[in-house]
Amino acid sequence: MGRSLNILGCGRVGRALGSLFVRHSIFSRVTVCNRTPESSRRAAAFVPKAKAVDSIAEMPPCDAWMIASADSAVQEAAQLLVAQQSLVEGNLVFHVSGAQSSEVLEPLRARGARLGSLHPVRSIASPELVVTSFTGTACAIEGDESARAELRTMVEAIGGKPFEVDSRAKMICHAGHVFASNYLVTVVDVARRLYEEAGIPVEVAETMLPPIVRGTVENVCALGTTExxxxxxxxxxxxxxxxxxxxxxEVNPEIASLYRELVRHATVIAERRGHLPEEAVEALRRIQAGQGA
Ligand SMILES: NC(=O)c1ccc[n+]([C@@H]2O[C@H](COP(=O)([O-])OP(=O)(O)OC[C@H]3O[C@@H](n4cnc5c(N)ncnc54)[C@H](OP(=O)(O)O)[C@@H]3O)[C@@H](O)[C@H]2O)c1
Incomplete structure (x- = not known):
């Protein structure tokens, strides 16, 4: 018969991971339940060997439950699940949120569930793309010992690179991802606004940005941030x-204040590189503190 997986909230991440688990024979039967029946059917059409149901009460007994709904809905999903007959002792229940730990699933422990979380560390906009390029994706794992062991095996089987993160450190680790991805985009958008402020035509700005951003990201990946x-x-x-x-x-005090904050953190990198004279570091610190060079 093979092992079975129930997915509560099968959007971008649910589709990507669900498909990878079936393709790599971790699970051979999948049942999905989203907020609306139409969405559940679309998700089931994407994930191989999947069928859709209209409510959590219709989900069959299974080996593992993956909660891949929005972060704000994970707790609610856990509360709904605790009342389901189909949840059986020994079931693995895990969510895929980067910011929350498996503690949010705690009510399920009394039902004998093994609790964990598996967070694929990448920006998942298109499940199609992720399914064909998942190899090497770092996946943060935390939870019970037995849940962690099983999640590690699952991640390795689909080509991911599992690493363990302390439950209490998950939020801070996720803040790192937010900087590496979301705020990187935000800072690039600030650059775009400054080009506009400087009167650079949009079409010229659009040709300037890709080489400078790509080159910088390539340098970070090849050399590390310090170099x-x-x-x-x-x-x-x-x-x-x-x-x-x-x-x-003069042109934008809010961006000036962001620039000032970033000078502080760029100075940390410059100091780490260790080639700047002490006077230059002191001058940069004074500017950062608003005291002038
Ligand atoms: N996208 C990323 O880059 C990424 C990467 C790693 C981890 N994550 C994590 O993955 C989780 C899901 O993110 P996503 O990007 O896949 O979101 P998404 O594409 O918006 O999918 C969320 C899915 O959850 C369903 N859902 C929401 N509330 C529900 C509820 N109360 N009951 C049942 N289903 C519900 C939605 O159903 P409907 O379609 O019916 O609305 C939708 O199918 C989040 O915890 C996020 O932090 C995201």
């Missing part, structure tokens, strides 16, 4: 930093 940083801070050019900050304050 990849270029620009006035790492050159110790405090006078340029001060003039740039003053120009920015």
């Amino acid at each position: 990849a940083l270029t620009g006035p801070v790492v050159r110790g050019d405090a006078s340029l930093v001060e003039r740039q900050l003053s120009a920015l304050s």
Whole structure:
């Protein structure tokens, strides 16, 4: 018969992981339940060997439950699940949220469930793309010992790279992902707004951004952040930093304040690289503190 998986909330991540688990023979039967029947049917059409049901009460007994609904709905899903007959002792129940730990599933422990979380560390916009390019994706795992062991085996089987994260550190680890992905995009958007402010035509800005962003990301990946940083801070050019900050304050004080904060963190990198004279570091610190070079 093979092992079976129930997916509560089968959106982008649910579709991607569900498909990978079936393709790699971890599970041979899948049942999905979303908020609306239409959405459940669309998800079941995507995941091989999957069928859709209209409510959690219709989900059959299974070996594992994956809760892949939005972060805010994980707790509610756990509360609904605790009342289901189909949940049986020894079931693995895991969610895929990066920010929450498996503690949110705690009510299910009294029903004999093994609790964990499996967070694929990548931006999943298209499940189609992820299914064909999952190999090497880091996956954070935490939870009960036996849940962790099973999740590790599952991740390895689909080509992922499992690593364990402490339940209490999950939120901070996720904040790192938010900076590496979401705020990277945000900072690039700030650059786009400054080009606009400088009167650069949109079509020119669109040709400028890809090479500078791609080149920077490639440098970070190839050299690491300490060696990849270029620009006035790492050159110790405090006078340029001060003039740039003053120009920015005139056109957009909010962006100037972001620039000032980033000078602080770029100075940390410059110090780590260890080639700047102490006076340059001091001047950058004074500018950062609003005291001028
Ligand atoms: N996308 C990413 O880059 C990414 C990466 C790693 C981890 N994650 C985590 O993965 C989880 C899901 O994210 P996603 O991007 O896959 O979201 P998504 O595409 O919006 O999918 C969420 C799914 O959950 C369903 N859902 C929401 N509330 C529900 C409820 N109360 N009961 C049943 N189903 C419910 C939705 O159903 P309907 O379609 O009917 O609305 C939808 O199918 C989140 O915890 C997120 O943090 C996301």
